[in-house]
Structures are given as structure tokens and as C-alpha cells.
Amino acid sequence: MSATTLLDLVGNTPLVRLTRFDTGPCELFVKLESQNPGGSIKDRIAQEMIEAAARDGRLPPGGTIVEATAGNTGIALALVGVLKGYRTVLVVPDKMSREKIQHLKALGAEVIMTRSDVGRGHPEYYHDVAERIAAERPGACYINQFANPANAAAHERTTGPEIWAQTEHRLDAVVCGVGSGGTLAGLTHYFRRVAPHVKMVLADPLGSIVAEYTRTGRIGSVGSWLVEGILGGSSSGTLVAAALRYCRSRDRPERVVTFICDTGAKYLSKMYNDFWLADQGLVERASAGDLTDLISRRFAEGAVVSVKPDDTLLTAYGRFKLHDVSQLPVLDGERIVGIVDQSDVLLDVARDATRFGDPVASVMSTRLETVPPDAPIERLLEIFEHEHVPIVVADGRFIGLVTRIDVLNYLRRKLK
Numbered sequence: 001m002s003a004t005t006l007l008d009l010v011g012n013t014p015l016v017r018l019t020r021f022d023t024g025p026c027e028l029f030v031k032l033e034s035q036n037p038g039g040s041i042k043d044r045i046a047q048e049m050i051e052a053a054a055r056d057g058r059l060p061p062g063g064t065i066v067e068a069t070a071g072n073t074g075i076a077l078a079l080v081g082v083l084k085g086y087r088t089v090l091v092v093p094d095k096m097s098r099e100k101i102q103h104l105k106a107l108g109a110e111v112i113m114t115r116s117d118v119g120r121g122h123p124e125y126y127h128d129v130a131e132r133i134a135a136e137r138p139g140a141c142y143i144n145q146f147a148n149p150a151n152a153a154a155h156e157r158t159t160g161p162e163i164w165a166q167t168e169h170r171l172d173a174v175v176c177g178v179g180s181g182g183t184l185a186g187l188t189h190y191f192r193r194v195a196p197h198v199k200m201v202l203a204d205p206l207g208s209i210v211a212e213y214t215r216t217g218r219i220g221s222v223g224s225w226l227v228e229g230i231l232g233g234s235s236s237g238t239l240v241a242a243a244l245r246y247c248r249s250r251d252r253p254e255r256v257v258t259f260i261c262d263t264g265a266k267y268l269s270k271m272y273n274d275f276w277l278a279d280q281g282l283v284e285r286a287s288a289g290d291l292t293d294l295i296s297r298r299f300a301e302g303a304v305v306s307v308k309p310d311d312t313l314l315t316a317y318g319r320f321k322l323h324d325v326s327q328l329p330v331l332d333g334e335r336i337v338g339i340v341d342q343s344d345v346l347l348d349v350a351r352d353a354t355r356f357g358d359p360v361a362s363v364m365s366t367r368l369e370t371v372p373p374d375a376p377i378e379r380l381l382e383i384f385e386h387e388h389v390p391i392v393v394a395d396g397r398f399i400g401l402v403t404r405i406d407v408l409n410y411l412r413r414k415l416k
Helices: 042-055 072-084 098-106 126-136 149-166 182-194 209-216 234-248 274-279 313-323 342-349 353-357 377-385 404-413
Strands: 015-017 027-032 064-068 087-093 110-114 140-142 173-176 199-202 255-260 327-332 335-341 369-371 390-394 397-401
Touching: 027 149, 027 234, 042 072, 042 149, 064 072, 064 126, 072 087, 072 098, 087 098, 087 126, 098 110, 110 126, 126 140, 149 182, 173 182, 173 234, 182 199, 199 234, 234 255, 313 327, 313 342, 313 353, 327 397, 335 342, 335 390, 335 397, 342 353, 369 377, 377 390, 377 404
Parallel strands: 027 255, 064 087, 064 140, 087 110, 173 199, 173 255, 369 390
Antiparallel strands: 015 027, 327 335, 390 397
16 A cells, blocks of 8 residues: 555564564564654654644744653654654754664754753753743744653554454553553553453663662662664663563463664664774773773784784875774784874875875884883873873773773773
């Protein structure tokens, strides 16, 4: 069946049984919300909330949608907004992935970035900024997904009935996350009415404020994968992990549904990036007990972006751009023989563009600040003060560069 508009493709997402995991005595199914036009489950609520705001007069024709979002709701609102003729202003915290910000801008949204290290009441807290913008701009409507009844209504009206039909009315449990609360509330309302035996299982990661609430009754302060060939986002990993744990804990067969909330393509610079994971301390790496532990991109792991002395300046220029770096080690086998940075290349080719064909060796710096792996961190700081880069070398072999952010990441991890 052909669709009249992209919005006709929101919902009715596939339900797939997982067969390559140990699910105990249970059958586990995932609903592929990543197949929505905007790539996430949030397309459902964006359409519902925008249409509700238009119906009750809060969002006039040609008006402006305003929302505070750290995730997929922004993309969904921007998509629905552009299809319905609205401007979209999204206030996002500075921890949002690069892919999501680029996606928002590609959809024509105005993106306002705020601090992620402040809470409600601070003038730069993203929810407060969004409320203020909506109040100041004529024709603007603050969507406020967390307090918007249309959020839960979308799931009660669409997601719940779809799951019930797709499981042929044979369902024992649904595993969902908290997020804005809409999925949990909407599905709870629906299944309480049509199938009260269906259990709602809440999945939230370590440190969850909801987990604290279920144990103590107190609400804390709010903080902010590949599954059988399905490239899912981080929340999908949480849901599948929780669903597997639930299934394995059962002593009789059950049919269980959870969600692939969004596509992992939005997180390629984060949880699918080994360097990002290492910077966050989220991957286990062998500890050497010395400066090697600070180096995020180690030569022995094949992670160093480098050039050879006889590579051309054009090659160096291409690697600067491709890898978003400003300097490159110049390696001859396992030995470092120089450093070339963007200034070296610029000063050479500015006089004559044909010099892009010159070898790197003609402009590289050979005044290298090398340190052994057992040097103290204080030695690194001395080198940084002279605007040089510390190079860790052991027995003549290049180990890696230590950058300022490497040291900052190391010190930040020590706070845990």
C-alpha cells in the first residue's frame, strides 16, 4: 500500500522474535520502532502532541514548536513540524551526540545548545530555557513531553493495540523504559483495560532515579547495540538486557515484548565508537600502571592516525580533515621521527600551492618531547605549558601521544 505522506508510515512497526539469545523458557520479541520515518519510537508521540496542540489552539498555523530534548523527541518534532508547516526550536544539552544535532539541523530546526551540568532553576537548564523561549516568541508552543497527556495517549491509541494484534492476543509481559513516561503510562492504561494479566516490566540503567523510587519512595535528581543484526541505540540495549534477565528468571514459558527504540546510526560517534567508550571508562583495557593508561589512541592497538616521512603534504591534509585532528605523528616503522601540524602545512603551501606535493619530512618538526612510560603526570604538564605534545616512547618504540583531553579524561575518571 502506498502512503500519501511520510506521516502515514508512523507506527505499525514490525515485531521480530529473537532467536540467538538464551531467553530461558520464554519467547522474546522486539518491536522495531527504529523503522519509523524519523528512526525512533518518538515519531508516535511527536505527531500526537503536535496535532493535539493544533486542535486546542496552543499551536497556531505556521507557529513555532519549542521543546527541550536530549534525545529523539527533537528529531521527531522537527520531522513532523516541517511536514505540517511549523518552525521548530529545540533546546538541547551539550552532551547530545553529533549525529543527532546534525540531523536536527538537516531537518531545518533551530538548535540552541545549553549546559548539561546544571539543574532546574538554573537559567541555562535546558527545560527552563525552552519555557522562556516559548513565552517570549509570538505563536510559539512549548510541547513539554514530560507533562503532555498526548504523550501517553499516543501509545495507548497505537502502540498497545499493535502489540496486542501482532502477538495474536498471546502476551504475558512488556518490558519498557522510563524516558518521559509516555510509553509506560500509555501501555499500562491500554493493557489494564484489554488484558489486565499482562505485566509491565520497567527497565532502567544503574543509577536510575526510578529504581531509587521503587526502593525508598524518594525521587533523586535526574541525570541524564547490535541485537541479532539490528543496530539499536543505547536505550535499546538497556531494554533487551532487562528483557533477557526477566525471561531467564521465569520458571514457566511466557511471551515477552520489548522495543528497539531507535537506530544505532544516531550514536556512531558515541557508543559505537571505541575511542569514546574508552574515554568514558566504559571498556576494559589492560592496565600498564603507567602513562600508557592515559593514551586513548595507542600505536599497539592500530589506533594511531599518522603519516610517513615520504607521504605528501596532500596526504597529511586529507588525514587532518578526515579524522578531525590538527597534528599527526610522523612514523618510520615503530619509530617516531617527527610531528606535523596544520600550521606546518599551511605555511608551506601558502607560498605555493604546488607544494602540496612536497614530502612531509620537508616541513615536520623534529624537536620532539619524548617521555618514558613511567614518567610522572607532572612531566606532561610541563610539556603542555610549552605548547608541545608529550610523546610516550619505550626502548625506541612509539607508544602514543598524550593529549590534554587524555589527561582530563583520566583525572575525571578518578572522581568515580
